[in-house]
Amino acid sequence: MTQPSSSQPSSSQLPPQHPIYHLAMARIMEFLRQPDAVFWSYFFPVLMVLALGLAFNKRQEAPMLVDVVDTQLHEKLKESLKQNSRIQLMNTSIEQANIRLRTGRTDLLIEKAIVDSGHVYVFDPLRPESVSARSLVDDILQRSAGRKDAVEVSDRSSSEVGGRYVDFLVPGILGMNIMGGGLWGVGFAVVQMRIRKVLKRLVATPMKKSHFLWSLLVSRLVFQIPGVVIILGFAWLTFGVAAQGSLMAALAVVLLGALTFSGIGMLVACRANSIEMVSGLMNLVMLPMWLFSGIFFSTDRFPDAMQPVVQILPLTPLIGALRAITLEGAGLLEPAQLMRIAILATWSLVSFAVALKWFRWA
């Protein structure tokens, strides 16, 4: 199909690559040449894992804060308490100690009993720290007073790795990253191209519209892979977080999630023609998932009446499937996992179909 009318002598062409390749490459180059975008999408989740991982990891080793009124406790007892490295003794007045206890700045107050030579523990039975401080202090005091263990027991630390909060958190952060990446990465890019009239310019060419939409997906999947590697790699290096199940299964779920949230991003952006409008819509869509999809704590904590809604939000099955793989070593074919995959796939098909139908180019 030569064009005989062309007076260009060098119509000999290097065959250009497929349009999807060039469209996706354009998106990728735009992204890589925007250092702040790279930072936010890759390092923000890492910072989050670090901060939350440290905060909640520390808690297990956190000192127990025990207040005593100096004159009321025998020196020998104080010495034996001080020998335990987890206990931090604080000499204070009775009034001060009561205030500190009420405001959560100390876990336990040891008072001298009024009638005999015993002690009174003042603590908050609803606070786990307070309860465990009471039992540890009591144990030490009883032993130093000569109590012998009736039964020989020993401790073995179990489920250190895999059962900590950080192990639970990492799949949540990963899901959050996939959601944010899909919505912002696709939705924002589309609206920006609409505002800059790039979409209008593109439909004036013979470009196939499906090629354009495919390129958004392809570039999104390409962006997501380093995101997963960075988050999981960082969690593994700093906290030793490791997946119990197959990494390939986890990657498959990640890609399905990226696909789903790209579709939702496209849907959110399919008609919006201002940054304000798309940002508002995006937050509206993400807020329920931030709250209810179990990023930071288990969805089991919501009342049963809410569960149907909680479970149908697309982020819930994504995080659920990731946790099942990383924490329980699940595969993809268990009934619960298939259900999650089905919910995600439904979301992606519906959002793509609707977005395609409603998409406004100019």
Added chain:
Amino acid sequence: MSHDQDETDLYRHKPAILCRDLRKSYPGKPVVEAVRGLNLQVNRGECFGLLGPNGAGKTTTIEIIEGLLLPTSGDVEVLGRCWRRDGEAIRQRIGVTLQETQLSDKLTVRETLDLFRSFYRTGITVDVTMKSVSLDEKKDARIAQLSGGQKQRLAVATALVGDPELLFLDEPTTGLDPTSRRQLWDILRAIRERGKTILLTTHYMDEAERLCDRVAIVDHGRIIALGTPRELIASVGGDHIVEFSVAAEQHSRLDATRLHSLVDVTSVRDEVDRWSLNSKMAHHTIPALLSYLEAENLALAGLTTRQASLEDVFVKLTGRNLKEDPTG
């Protein structure tokens, strides 16, 4: 391939663009009628200009022809084909620059053109395209680093890279400095010399005069004059405009009928602060004007003479300036 060739021949004798009674209105209060019954034929190989003030309906018209907007009523044929049936075939054969596309700042010139080239089945190489708009030295520069004129040349290059038969340019030099404008004009002339058809819109009369074989003057969504720039200028009666003024209090002592009777004067306009005469021969009219003023004992306060332009055509037809905002 021979089949394709036959097909191309079939359409070759058809005009590049044909519009019949084109109308476009936008719903609202009141309804905005952007195009009100526009007929147009652009022939193969010509550079055709739609000239008119902002808001005249030029962009709406060109975007309907480009297949970006649907007309409310009327027919459009582009290269002998209609959009509904042959949209893909038309898009393969046209190149478009819009008025306000901001191509991605982060991409380089070459990347941008590689992208646009990939949409077309046939075309010219990106290297040739860059050379034809003098951007070959900027090929690895990001778009953010280009000047306004360079960006506009890149926009033209994205339209050229598919080797189109028909090129659309909407306000191609708006906002450019004089040097960049002249540079773009040279590029467009070279494109026309290669046998391409060009449809451009502009509100600059000098641009239309210098580039266009034929011009349609558009106002309020209709074509109010059509012809070569020379024909249109001749139609206002005279190649020269003689403008003069006298002291303000003496202005009304001059008589339009007397002025009209001066040698070679074809029309007279009272511009309130001065008089404007269309003249076939300025060197005949000016001596006659001076002796008339002498006879009336009026002192000349200012006198200028210039070639008549499309601006004068527009003023004559509408009573307004091209640069004014349209009224109503």
